[in-house]
Amino acid sequence: MKKKIALFCSLYFIIISISGQNKKFEEVSIDDFLTETQYGSDNADTIDIIWWIPTEYWNVVFSQDPTTSISDTEDIVNLVKDYVFVMALKGKIGTFGGITYDDENIVREQLNVNYMNTDLKRVDNDNLNPDIVNFLSMMKPMMKNMMGPMGENMQFIVFESPDRKNNVIPIDPYSSETIKFELGDFKKDVMLPLACLLEEKVCPETDEEHNGKWTFCPYHGVKLVDKKQ
Structure with missing residues (x-):
């Protein structure tokens, strides 16, 4: 999972569709999934990163990993499906580019998630299923190895x-709801569904494929149609 932290940008002038054909998990681009679920501020003085990890992410990753069995995938999905997992990083950037990271208590206190107009409840690690604690403990050193000090300070x-x-919950990434994330002063509203989970739609004028969330072609103004299966 050595992927870059990326920002998700949407075209505001495209009308969003609330329905579409769902992609098979093995056909979903992991890069696109990460792009749509990782968010960062553009503040030059601070670093604020939020990575929402939907349950479907594990379905996608493990469906494309030949070393992971279906039963193992089901075990992990069943373990995490009733929770919302978020990785967050917060810090201050110094004059010469050095970063002073906020500790876990500060990040935990400042991170909020709102879904369906409901503020979700943070779960103390002491109250988590021991298997989930072990699962998170396995990911922590992996993030450090991938990203160095930045990964080490991801909470x-x-x-x-x-x-x-x-x-x-669980949050439905195929729905038309909005998720609102807050990390201190950094705020991010995510309009669902996640496009990466939907089949692309086709412009009947050119047969060109476009974002599965869109209803109309941005170039010809005609209604997009579903891909032929």
Whole structure:
């Protein structure tokens, strides 16, 4: 999973579709998935990074890994599906480019996730399933090896529904809902669905493929159609 942190940019003038054909997990681009679920601020004085890790991410990754069995994939998905996992990094950039990272307590306190107009509840590590704790413990050194000090200071925060009566998760990345992330002053609204999980649509004028979230072709103004299966 040696991937770059990237920002997701959308074209505001394209009308978004709330329906579309879903891609098979093995056909989803992992790079596109990361681009759509990793967000960073453009503040020159601070570094603020949020990586939302949907349950479907593990389906995609493991479906493309021949060394992972279907049963192993199901075990991991069943383990994480009732939670929302977010990795976050926060720090200050010095005069000569050095970064002073905020510790886990500060990141945890300043990270908020809102879905379906509901603030999700942060889960203390002591209250997590021991298997989840072990799973996160395995990822921490991996991030350090991949990204050095930046990866070492990425904090894993787990969220759950605030109460059983208002069970809004798991988050549905195929829905038309909006997720709102906050990390201190950095805010990011993510409009679902995730385009990477949808089949591209086709312009009937040119047969050119476009973003599966779009309803109309940005060049010809005609309604896009589903790809032929």
